[in-house]
Amino acid sequence: MALFYPNPRLESVLDRHLEAMAAAEGLSPDGVAAAVAAGTMTVLANPGHGGVRPTLIGQPAAIKVNANIGTSPLLNDAAMEGEKLRICETAGADTVMDLSTAGDLDAIRRGMLAATFLPLGTVPVYAVANRYIAAEADPAGMTEDEILAEIEKQAAQGVDFMTVHCGVTARAVDLSREEERVTGIVSRGGAILARWMRRNGRENPFYARFDDILDIARAHNVVLSLGDGLRPGAGADAGDAAQWEEVIELGRLARRARARGVQVMIEGPGHVPLNLVAAHIQCIKRLTAQAPLYVLGPLTTDCAPGYDHIGAAIGGALAGTFGADFLCYVTPAEHLTLPCADDVRQGIMASRIAAQAAETARGRERAVSRNRDMSRARKALDWEAMAELAIDPALVRERRRQFGHQQECAMCGKFCAVRMQDGL
Ligand code: SF4
Structure with a gap:
């Protein structure tokens, strides 16, 4: 299949899987190929991930659901993470992200890649920062070259998509401070990078070295998920200047990525009151040239710890109705603790209900x-x-x-x- 993308890795994936992917979605192969070439649809499939089920994200493919699992410094149980991964598969998640921040991160990641057919995503800055935090050192000491080496390593291991917080620029971080946000920066990656920039007096390394990151992603057909490090962490912070500064920058970066033959998704909010969800989704899609949109919730109320999967499913249903393509689940453990296996199952079900409701509202047959x-x-x-x-x-x-x-x-x-x- 000849595409105008100068990306032989992506073309080989399409050559092998286009017909099956299109059939699974009930779409025509030509339509899927055209959407992928235009950048409004992405294929999650790193050829280095043996046995991966290639998965389409973006209009007009069906809305997909992601589940986040992984260890934390206070709950580091490999057996529980294995059980959570099995539940992701049996409960119907479309993808899984390994957000581990404790233990042997390379071994955990390789184990997950070997164990699952689901496309696997990661946040590489966690692994770099973890080396410093585990040694009781300041993660602001990490270098640009360390970050690039980690991205390269994970791409070679077979990671299918990676969150890279390229839009957390110095200007956007300054805006978040001027705004006097209620909850400041709530993204772990965003907070690490804001600290790095402040301590080093330099621009975000993911932004400064974006072209190098594109080269790695292109070589391995890794989809870059352009992270929303400045997403609102409170309904009261939704729609402030820092958030939109980052979204506008992500739109520019998405265009640069497309021109280099690299697939991208855009990550979205966050905590957003119900009456603002439609406007947020439509504006983000508009500012990012209809790139596939991966939303984290959005959580429509701040007051439901223990039931945040429900608040997020309400937001996810509305977001999906107005154009979101990919729902990152929220579990009942959100804002409280690391999810257990049953939290994972409940979070996946809640997001799948949201996806079905949104697909129905869109009139999908x-x-x-x-x-x-x-x-x-x-x-x-x-x-x-x-x-x-x-x-x-x-x-x-x-x-x-x-x-x-x-x-x-x-x-x-x-x-x-x-x-x-x-x-x-
Ligand atoms: S009407 Fe519906 S809810 Fe009532 S007994 Fe029959 S099946 Fe059950």
Whole structure:
């Protein structure tokens, strides 16, 4: 398949997988190829990740769901992370990100790449900063060359997409301080880089060395996820000058990447009140030339710790309706602790519900017909069909099993409205 992208790695991926990817999405191969060439759709598939399932992100492919897992300095349990990775696959996540910040990060990452067919994403600055923090040194001491070496290493290992906080420029950080944000900088990568710039009196190394990062990404077909290091961490901070300064810069960087044959996505907010979600999504898409948009929530209320997966699913459904392409899940553990295995499962289900709701609102045929088929199965009291069509079939079967599989359910029993219509 000849594309105008000067990217032989991407072209070889398309040569091998285009037909299957398009068929899985119900799209035409030519349409997918055109969207990839235009940069409005990306293919997550590093040829170095053996067995990866190539995955399309961007219009008009279906909205995808990502799950973040990984260790932390206070909860570093390899067995639990392995269980979380298995749940990502069985619960229906489309991709997974390893956000580990404790333990042997190379071994963890290589283990995940070997164990999963899901495209794997990382945040390389964590690994560089971790070497300093583990040695009780200031991460502001890391060098540009160390950062590039880490990106190169992870690309060679097979990482499919990487968050790089290239838009956290000195000007944007200054704006975030002038604004007197309620929560300042809440992105770990953004905070590390703001500290680095302040201590070294220099521009963000990811921004300064962007062309070198593009060369690495192009050589391995790594998709760059241009991170939102200045995303709002409070509804009150949504839409401030620092956020938009970063978005505008990410749009410029996305255009530079496309010109070099590198695939990019844009990361989005964050905490955004419900009434502002549509405007945020539409403006970000506009400012980034319709690049695939990967949203972190957005969380529509700041007041629901323990239930943040619900607040994020509400925001994700609205964001997806107005153009977001990729939903990063939020779990019930958000703002409280590292997610456990059940938190991961609940977060994935919540985001998948948001994606299905958004796809339905967009009028996508598969989502609309799935809803219609579910409704018909309900009318027919066909419980197995309902389970098959459900976001979580195992849960449906388990709840039915608890009540002995009568034809009607325990909600109404003999008052079942469906059965009341028998013979009418
Ligand atoms: S018993 Fe009530 S809730 Fe259950 S299937 Fe019948 S009408 Fe629906």
